[in-house]
Amino acid sequence: MKMPPLPKHILVPIDFSETAERALDYAVALAAKLDARIQVINIIGIPAFGIPELGVALTSTMMDSMVRGNQAALERLVENHRGAVPFDEVMLRSGDARDLILQAAEEVHADLIVMGTHGRRGVSRVLLGSVAEAVVRAAPCPVLTVRAKLVQV
Secondary structure (H helix, E strand, O other): OOOOOOOOEEEEEOOOOHHHHHHHHHHHHHHHHHOOEEEEEEEEOOOOOOOHHHHHHHHHHHHHHHHHHHHHHHHHHHHOOOOOOOEOOOEEEEOOHHHHHHHHHHHOOOOEEEEEEOOOOHHHHHHHOOHHHHHHHHOOOOEEEEEOOOOOO
């Protein structure tokens, strides 16, 4: 059996959670061993305020502020790891995380996606959904999920 090529382009979705940062640490360690590059992406979910009186200007101002804040936080996160492996330009998008992660994987020709999973179960999973599960099901490449904490058995 022929071994598939090892990943050279790793996509890491970042939502600034402890789990996502753990996934980035894992991706950096893996990329260092494989001589791979890392591409990080952060998705800003479009808020559904449902209050038309706020107006477009306020929503636009809030989005601009969120974009600036997330861009700065993403740059700091990447800067903490930059010496270990090469990073491509950070990506910041707004919309549905499931769709945009899959789209980014295609765009950057990712060989592997490394992402955190919160391990939600039951009602919280039904209500919040699982971005990781959706990505695993539809990704154009292998997906490695990293949990926040290892479960002791």
